[in-house]
Amino acid sequence: xxxDIILSGVGGQGILSIAAVVGMAALENHLYLKQxxxxxxxxxGGAVQSHLRISxxxxxxxxxxxxxxxxxxxxEPMESLRYLPWLSENGWLVTNTTPFVNITxxxxxxxxxxxxxxxxxxxxxxxxEIARQVxxxxxxxxxxxxxxxxxxxxxxxxxxxxxxxxxERKGEKIVQxxxxxxxxxxxxxxxKKTLTTKGSK
Amino acid sequence: MEKLLLLxxxxxxxxxIDGGMSGVYAYPGTPSTEITEYVQxxxxxxxxxxxxxxxxxxxxxxxxxxxxxxxxxRTMVCMKHVGLNVAADAFINSAITGVNGGLIVAVxxxxxxxxxxNEQDSRFFGKFAMIPIFEPASQQEAYDMAYEGFExxxxxxxxxxxxxxxxxxxxxxxxxxxxxxxxKKLSYPEDPIQFVLLPSNARKRYKGLLGLQSLMEQEAERSxxxxxxxARNKSIGIIACGIAFNYLMENYPDRKxxxxxxxxxxxxxxxxxxxxxxxxxxxxxxxxxxYPLVEEMLKGYLDKNSKIKGRLxxxxxxxxxLNPDIVARSLGLEVKIGKPVPSIVANRPPxxxxxxxxxxxxxxxxxxxxxxxxxxxxxxxxxxxxxxxxPWNSINSCVDMGASITMAKGAAxxxxxxxxxxxxDSTFTHSGMTALLDCVYExxxxxxxxxxxxxxxxxxxxxxxxxxxxxxxCIGLGVKPEHVRTLTPLPKYHDEMVSxxxxxxxxxxxxxxxxxxxCIQTLSRSKKEVKVKMEEAVK
Ligand SMILES: Cc1ncc(C[n+]2csc(CCOP(=O)(O)OP(=O)(O)O)c2C)c(N)n1
Numbered sequence: 004x005x006x007d008i009i010l011s012g013v014g015g016q017g018i019l020s021i022a023a024v025v026g027m028a029a030l031e032n033h034l035y036l037k038q039x040x041x042x043x044x045x046x047x048g049g050a051v052q053s054h055l056r057i058s059x060x061x062x063x064x065x066x067x068x069x070x071x072x073x074x075x076x077x078x079e080p081m082e083s084l085r086y087l088p089w090l091s092e093n094g095w096l097v098t099n100t101t102p103f104v105n106i107t108x109x110x111x112x113x114x115x116x117x118x119x120x121x122x123x124x125x126x127x128x129x130x131x132e133i134a135r136q137v138x139x140x141x142x143x144x145x146x147x148x149x150x151x152x153x154x155x156x157x158x159x160x161x162x163x164x165x166x167x168x169x170x171e172r173k174g175e176k177i178v179q180x181x182x183x184x185x186x187x188x189x190x191x192x193x194x195k196k197t198l199t200t201k202g203s204k
Numbered sequence: 205m206e207k208l209l210l211l212x213x214x215x216x217x218x219x220x221i222d223g224g225m226s227g228v229y230a231y232p233g234t235p236s237t238e239i240t241e242y243v244q245x246x247x248x249x250x251x252x253x254x255x256x257x258x259x260x261x262x263x264x265x266x267x268x269x270x271x272x273x274x275x276x277x278r279t280m281v282c283m284k285h286v287g288l289n290v291a292a293d294a295f296i297n298s299a300i301t302g303v304n305g306g307l308i309v310a311v312x313x314x315x316x317x318x319x320x321x322n323e324q325d326s327r328f329f330g331k332f333a334m335i336p337i338f339e340p341a342s343q344q345e346a347y348d349m350a351y352e353g354f355e356x357x358x359x360x361x362x363x364x365x366x367x368x369x370x371x372x373x374x375x376x377x378x379x380x381x382x383x384x385x386x387x388k389k390l391s392y393p394e395d396p397i398q399f400v401l402l403p404s405n406a407r408k409r410y411k412g413l414l415g416l417q418s419l420m421e422q423e424a425e426r427s428x429x430x431x432x433x434x435a436r437n438k439s440i441g442i443i444a445c446g447i448a449f450n451y452l453m454e455n456y457p458d459r460k461x462x463x464x465x466x467x468x469x470x471x472x473x474x475x476x477x478x479x480x481x482x483x484x485x486x487x488x489x490x491x492x493x494x495y496p497l498v499e500e501m502l503k504g505y506l507d508k509n510s511k512i513k514g515r516l517x518x519x520x521x522x523x524x525x526l527n528p529d530i531v532a533r534s535l536g537l538e539v540k541i542g543k544p545v546p547s548i549v550a551n552r553p554p555x556x557x558x559x560x561x562x563x564x565x566x567x568x569x570x571x572x573x574x575x576x577x578x579x580x581x582x583x584x585x586x587x588x589x590x591x592x593x594x595p596w597n598s599i600n601s602c603v604d605m606g607a608s609i610t611m612a613k614g615a616a617x618x619x620x621x622x623x624x625x626x627x628x629d630s631t632f633t634h635s636g637m638t639a640l641l642d643c644v645y646e647x648x649x650x651x652x653x654x655x656x657x658x659x660x661x662x663x664x665x666x667x668x669x670x671x672x673x674x675x676x677x678c679i680g681l682g683v684k685p686e687h688v689r690t691l692t693p694l695p696k697y698h699d700e701m702v703s704x705x706x707x708x709x710x711x712x713x714x715x716x717x718x719x720x721x722x723c724i725q726t727l728s729r730s731k732k733e734v735k736v737k738m739e740e741a742v743k
Pocket of ligand 1: 632
């Protein structure tokens, strides 16, 4: 078992929480893990990314080689494309569709989505909207993780356990809101997956 | 045994705590900050009351660390690579004085300049000081080296350098810890003049340091961190320093290397091992993240057609961070080429936060400067350096901490008027105070804007030594009280800010303007903490 994951977004959008939850889940399953993150300068409204590697075997490099990532998980649509050189031919791209617009030359949304949908394996999800529907508007990052979870080789329950451990400090309510968000994202992808496999048959 | 999931920087901290450290001294700087922050929040460290408060700068940190070592206790000093420039005087001389309690100097380099002004390689400083250097390949090694480092330091009676790079500092992995050691008891150096570097004694001590070199080499020779992997195919041999070893392993899973490999984690170079590799292989590829230190040593100066490959002969790019693909290419291995980044993806540079006080001061400064002309604003390092980018384009320099004030002084001496400095509060107490004193000494006409957000913002919001004492410091240094002006940087006070700035720029002497408003990141964090506490109280 091995999952090489690129997480992407804009500083402050919570990709490190995604990494922390997956990390906890990996530990629970006695997997090896390496996770390279970006701190410092690029946190301030700039593009941020993290390389997350999980494996049954010892992991060598903290960085994923080009063209080898199994999945890109992005909390922002334009950022999902920035790391395309890392995605493997059969890799999945799972992204939030709510843009974070803090630059003047942000691309046209329709063109952006069209570009994402060119990829053979992609999931686009309006995570902000879904997070609001399940009444955890601040947990859109967990919605995205939920949507990506069917493509990560870790039992779903371990991700929930990961949320419990990571958010324990912030109280039960926050834990539950994040689990609800994760679940909603998961359901979205499961549905979409069955639809597309049916369609292709 | 349960593993701890730690950043490389945190692994160093945990290793030092478990290794019996009594205190850490540091000034924040990416990617070294997390070492000290980890100690500040660690349970054992808190119970043991280990010293972990921030120092004013890297030099004061290095000196305080040396003082704790003098008193027989195990100490660590941490900084980013450019911080070692600031601490260099104390650092180089600490190799001559030697230590009493074990002393580790942990320095984090930033190849590719993810958040730095340069990518200098601290191993050169370690070599320059003639002390042993550890360079871990993994988080586990980072832990182990910190854990064992104090003992090596005490055995040799010399400080030890621990050199890491951004990638290791900011990458997390599981590590196994070892039994917690006792702290050392207070003790004085056996020789009461060990630390007195009067020439007569310094000459003796320097000879002692020179005499220790062969012992350091023997230590490196038998170090478990320097491993020789024999292999049949001797068309090329590989020396992989520190984290470069991981990128090599990525290309040869399970350490099945077809060529002889020397994994290097402890310096000075282990001569016997290096010589063996060089002699038995037709060519030698040196993989090192940073400057070509080992490569240059092996290549020598005149040997232009040498069989040594690396950054100097173009086998590997001369600058920037290594990665698994660069290493693969240097060995002629196949790499995958991923899809290109679609052209519609726009750049997203870092920016000042919405609501940041630096924004308001730059708006006011830009308006004031309409009257005085362009290219007269010297600045410094911190969040406010982003004022160099659009839409502000307000500043014309960022060199090293504190340089804004001294550069403005030099420019004023050359006839630039008004000469303006923009500096942050933490940067000011780091290195700006002596610069201001130079201005006061000559009553140089400069306008120094200390943009005070009450924190060390750029590195994540550490406490700032300046908080609550800026006016006193400036007046104490000799700035006339009527020319120390405090402002509230908010859009509604824009006109007032412009008029105060204008007045002080017209003044033919030293003035300090202090726009003061809390960093909105620390503000929202403390609000959240209050909220959590209140919710807990309600339960
Ligand atoms: C010698 C040195 N030490 C540390 C750093 C890392 N560093 C860059 S900016 C900064 C702090 C800036 O704080 P402040 O001056 O208060 O400005 P702010 O970021 O809060 O606006 C630090 C510690 C550095 N670049 N050089």
